[in-house]
Amino acid sequence: MKSNKQRRAEIMAARRQRKRLRTVATQLEQRRVPLAANALPVDAAALMPTNSYGAPVWQTRGFYLDLAFTCKDCGAECLWTAQRQKWWYEVAKGHPDSTAVRCKPCRAKERARKETARRVALAGLQKKMEAKEHP
Structure with a gap:
């Protein structure tokens, strides 16, 4: 102190x-x-x-x-x-x-990787929501 x-x-x-x-x-x-x-x-x-x-x-x-x-x-x-x-x-x-x-090429790869991860996560959430609606 x-x-x-x-x-x-x-x-x-x-x-x-x-x-x-x-x-x-x-x-x-x-x-x-x-x-x-x-x-x-x-x-x-x-x-x-x-x-x-x-x-x-x-x-x-x-x-x-x-x-x-x-x-x-x-x-x-x-x-x-x-x-x-x-x-x-x-x-x-x-x-x-x-x-x-x-x-620049690595930035493009990183953007593509993040977009793919985002798409997969949203698809998983969509599937989870559909499962909740139709038990």
Whole structure:
């Protein structure tokens, strides 16, 4: 258990960190840093609201960059493009802490697997309901 003094020190440290991040974001905004060729600016007003204590790196930075990741199903090295990130966070309202974990073919397989499981479960429920109606 922490004392109030320890807890207060943690709170103050977190506030200082947030203030530093806001300062960096403000400086970037004021300097209008030229974006890389594959970078897209973040529209903070279009993001899903969260109750997080801090903003993700890409939001603080002010622009999206292509992000390399490894597919969790097939292990392929993939690229999550800045354009897809912008769509995910701003249009689809994806959670700011989420990232891509599957490549496109594996995402399609996972959607098909879930649809099949859903269809089987609904068929089982339908059969159960019919059995209840006609004993």
